[in-house]
Amino acid sequence: MSTFWNAYIFGLTGIMILGLMALLFxxxxxxxxxxxxxxxxxxxDGIEELNNPMPKWWLNLFWxxxxxxxxxxxxxxxxxxxxxLNWTSAxxxxxxxxxxxxxxxxxxxxxxxxxxxxxxxxxxxxxxxxQLFMINCAICHGQxxxxxxxxxxxxxxxxxxxxxxxxxxxxxxQGRRGQMPAWxxxxxxxxxxxxxxxxxxxxxNEHNDAQAAQGQVIFAQMCxxxxxxxxxxxxxxxxxxxxxxxxxxxxxxxxxRRDVVTTLTNGRAGNMPAWIDILGEQKVHLLAGxxxxxxx
Amino acid sequence: xxxxxxxxxxxxxxxxxxxxxxxxxxxxxxxxxxxNLRFFGGMFLxxxxxxxxxxxxxxxxxxxxxxxxxxxxIFGVTFWPQDFILLSWALIISAFAxxxxxxxxxxxxxxxxxxxSVFTWVFLFIEEKTEGKRNARIKLxxxxxxxxxxxxxxxxxxxxxLVALATAITFVGYFVPIKELLxxxxxxxxxxxxxxxxxxxxxxxxxxxxxLREQVCIxxxxxxxxQSVMFDRDTLIVSYDAARxxxxxxxxxxxDPAKLGLGDCIDCDLCVQVCPTGIDIRDGLQYECIGCAACxxxxxxxxxxxxxxxxxxxxxxxxxxxxxxxSLMRPRLLAYAAALVLMTIAFALVLxxxxxxxxxxxxxxxxxxxxxxxxxxxxxxxxxxxxxxxQPQTFLISVDGLSxxxxxxxQRVQVPGGDAVTVPTLLVxxxxxxxxPTSKIYFSITGEEDPKLATTEESRFFGPxxx
Numbered sequence: 001m002s003t004f005w006n007a008y009i010f011g012l013t014g015i016m017i018l019g020l021m022a023l024l025f026x027x028x029x030x031x032x033x034x035x036x037x038x039x040x041x042x043x044x045d046g047i048e049e050l051n052n053p054m055p056k057w058w059l060n061l062f063w064x065x066x067x068x069x070x071x072x073x074x075x076x077x078x079x080x081x082x083x084x085l086n087w088t089s090a091x092x093x094x095x096x097x098x099x100x101x102x103x104x105x106x107x108x109x110x111x112x113x114x115x116x117x118x119x120x121x122x123x124x125x126x127x128x129x130x131q132l133f134m135i136n137c138a139i140c141h142g143q144x145x146x147x148x149x150x151x152x153x154x155x156x157x158x159x160x161x162x163x164x165x166x167x168x169x170x171x172x173x174q175g176r177r178g179q180m181p182a183w184x185x186x187x188x189x190x191x192x193x194x195x196x197x198x199x200x201x202x203x204x205n206e207h208n209d210a211q212a213a214q215g216q217v218i219f220a221q222m223c224x225x226x227x228x229x230x231x232x233x234x235x236x237x238x239x240x241x242x243x244x245x246x247x248x249x250x251x252x253x254x255x256x257r258r259d260v261v262t263t264l265t266n267g268r269a270g271n272m273p274a275w276i277d278i279l280g281e282q283k284v285h286l287l288a289g290x291x292x293x294x295x296x
Numbered sequence: 297x298x299x300x301x302x303x304x305x306x307x308x309x310x311x312x313x314x315x316x317x318x319x320x321x322x323x324x325x326x327x328x329x330x331x332n333l334r335f336f337g338g339m340f341l342x343x344x345x346x347x348x349x350x351x352x353x354x355x356x357x358x359x360x361x362x363x364x365x366x367x368x369x370i371f372g373v374t375f376w377p378q379d380f381i382l383l384s385w386a387l388i389i390s391a392f393a394x395x396x397x398x399x400x401x402x403x404x405x406x407x408x409x410x411x412x413s414v415f416t417w418v419f420l421f422i423e424e425k426t427e428g429k430r431n432a433r434i435k436l437x438x439x440x441x442x443x444x445x446x447x448x449x450x451x452x453x454x455x456x457x458l459v460a461l462a463t464a465i466t467f468v469g470y471f472v473p474i475k476e477l478l479x480x481x482x483x484x485x486x487x488x489x490x491x492x493x494x495x496x497x498x499x500x501x502x503x504x505x506x507x508l509r510e511q512v513c514i515x516x517x518x519x520x521x522x523q524s525v526m527f528d529r530d531t532l533i534v535s536y537d538a539a540r541x542x543x544x545x546x547x548x549x550x551x552d553p554a555k556l557g558l559g560d561c562i563d564c565d566l567c568v569q570v571c572p573t574g575i576d577i578r579d580g581l582q583y584e585c586i587g588c589a590a591c592x593x594x595x596x597x598x599x600x601x602x603x604x605x606x607x608x609x610x611x612x613x614x615x616x617x618x619x620x621x622x623s624l625m626r627p628r629l630l631a632y633a634a635a636l637v638l639m640t641i642a643f644a645l646v647l648x649x650x651x652x653x654x655x656x657x658x659x660x661x662x663x664x665x666x667x668x669x670x671x672x673x674x675x676x677x678x679x680x681x682x683x684x685x686x687q688p689q690t691f692l693i694s695v696d697g698l699s700x701x702x703x704x705x706x707q708r709v710q711v712p713g714g715d716a717v718t719v720p721t722l723l724v725x726x727x728x729x730x731x732x733p734t735s736k737i738y739f740s741i742t743g744e745e746d747p748k749l750a751t752t753e754e755s756r757f758f759g760p761x762x763x
Contacts, residue, residue, distance in 0.1 A: 005420070016357050026317065027314060028313065028314055029311045029312065029313060029314060030311065030312060030313075031309045031310070031311055032309065032310060032312070033310075033312035033313075034310055034312060053312065053313060053316040053594075054314055054316075055315070055316070055317075055318050055515060056316060056317040056318070057318075057508070057511065058515070059315040069488065097451065113756040127717075130718060130720075131718070132697070132716065134678070135428075138660070139661070139662065140662070140663075140719050142660050142662045143660045143662075143676050143678045143703065143720050144660070144676045144721070144722050145720075145722045146666065146676060146722065148662055148663050148666065151662075153370060162598040241498060244350065245669070246669075251666065251667055252668060252669050252671070253667040264693045277319075290683055
């Protein structure tokens with residue numbers, strides 16, 4: 001804080017407190033007050049006011065508040081003065097967090113050593129996982145984990161990066177970057193149309209046989225490296241299984257052909273955030289347990 | 297502008313201290329009819345405050361305000377924060393009861409039932425036992441320090457602190473189960489906040505009832521100030537019958553006051569000595585008067601000794617004092633009474649009809665609806681079910697309002713007592729059965745063992761907007 005503002009704050013506060021003390025000092029005497037029947041002299045529609053002294057305890061309390069104020073200024077920060085207690089809001093947060101960790105740490109620690117697959121056997125672990133899911137995950141994946149366009153359905157048996165407890169936990173810890181390249185410059189419109197028909201054939205949808213045959217050739221050259229020879233995908237790199245008719249970038253009431261064309265033309269960049277720094281190991285572990293329980 | 301006293305020279309205006317210590321008043325204790333009323337009423341409240349704490353209900357304290365759990369147990373009923381509207385109604389009803397009593401009989405709440413008064417009378421009793429009766433106390437304060445004086449004062453303050461401590465521990469005991477609390481205190485293992493609150497209430501009780509006393513009634517309490525708005529000329533107030541009593545003066549017991557030109561008042565000042573707020577009721581109705589009728593008891597006792605009729609100072613109305621007919625049943629009073637009765641009945645009915653479960657429906661924010669791969673329209677919800685009873689319950693979930701709706705999630709949920717669970721719910725509808733983009737639906741939960749534990753909440757089912 002600059003010198004000016006520091007002086008400004010101290011000045012104003014000081015003037016205020018000194019002003020209050022002056023107020024008490026200079027108004028400590030009043031005219032009259034010896035006769036209990038005496039009025040102040042004002043008459044408001046016939047209503048008059050007695051002129052009696054005020055109780056001394058009231059004055060003493062006022063002084064007490066001034067003393068309190070001065071004490072507060074010494075103990076707590078004001079301007080560039082950090083206060084004898086060295087209080088900071090960040091420090092208070094730290095203290096509360098560590099208090100929280102001490103209090104609840106044992107709950108989380110209890111489940112840290114239980115494998116993800118077995119966490120669902122414990123009601124409390126499941127409830128904690130559910131609570132974490134609703135707060136952190138339901139925004140994208142839905143309250144029922146049913147997913148939406150671009151957000152995987154976590155309640156089915158289809159997994160991009162593997163569905164074992166460890167796989168799920170790794171996804172949560174590191175996050176995932178789905179990277180489907182854009183093929184429009186390499187393949188052009190005709191090439192993309194051909195591959196699309198082949199992909200539709202792979203997943204058992206109605207397709208154009210002639211174009212699909214051409215697509216198969218291109219597929220073997222360009223796509224099988226990631227998606228596998230049979231198009232069954234690879235959980236190691238997160239390449240989807242193209243044969244199961246479960247689509248991340250298509251909804252049942254949308255045109256599948258159009259969506260596949262878009263994917264091939266422009267590519268996709270899926271983004272699952274990394275939660276390890278936000279939630280920490282213990283909460284991620286419980287989350288993994290809950291997510292695993294949804295499909296098992 | 298202020299009106300100056302033009303007849304005075306400026307040098308004649310006397311200046312005094314704006315703040316002066318309140319003169320200590322020495323209250324004389326008196327026996328009598330109203331004192332008995334006050335005593336039994338006050339002691340009943342005292343006993344209720346201290347005694348209710350020790351009652352049990354099942355395996356818990358009967359009255360317990362469990363703040364950390366946010367559950368407020370009053371005998372068999374447990375209130376949750378969702379029930380706070382009942383508390384506000386209870387307070388409104390209490391306020392109307394207060395207004396009713398004030399219009400009827402002035403500040404009797406203050407004099408008979410206010411904790412400030414009741415505790416002051418208790419502390420006054422202790423003061424009399426340790427320091428003696430009124431005159432003895434005045435003498436004790438005037439004399440210099442002596443061993444006996446120190447002993448008496450110390451005994452008084454010690455007893456005051458003990459009563460204050462018991463009061464404070466009782467108060468905290470309504471929030472922290474008393475048996476645990478006492479055990480913790482005995483083992484010196486009570487938490488910081490518990491110690492703080494006990495200390496706070498001990499100090500507050502000791503300070504208010506021991507030292508401040510009438511200062512609270514005169515300066516601090518807002519009720520003292522707005523009571524005057526509620527009085528009317530037919531309100532029963534403690535009043536000195538000036539027509540009968542004046543002119544006041546001493547006389548011998550067998551004298552005929554009429555012959556001496558005197559009224560019934562013998563100017564004994566007993567009514568001033570017994571007043572807990574230190575006023576002279578003969579000056580007329582004053583805002584300090586808390587309607588405790590100690591002066592009535594005092595004057596009646598003197599009147600009896602003198603052989604006159606009692607009631608020189610009595611509960612009466614302004615109208616009656618001036619000889620005007622005073623009607624007790626007047627529109628204002630009857631209106632308050634009617635409002636009070638109606639609200640109390642309504643409140644009782646609401647309490648009786650209260651179902652101790654709560655259902656909240658939270659729709660998924662992500663999507664209005666979603667089509668499934670087999671042509672169903674799917675809507676996602678979160679059901680929050682709160683079980684405000686103390687026993688575990690099993691609930692069956694159903695939905696109404698749109699035919700063909702089916703659940704794709706569990707319809708049976710168990711909720712532990714005093715707990716709330718979250719139930720992710722999926723509803724599906726065949727696309728051809730959907731007529732509107734938005735349909736009103738109703739979720740219901742019903743207790744499996746106790747079908748009376750049932751409630752319904754409204755929600756929406758969304759479908760495609762185009763047909």
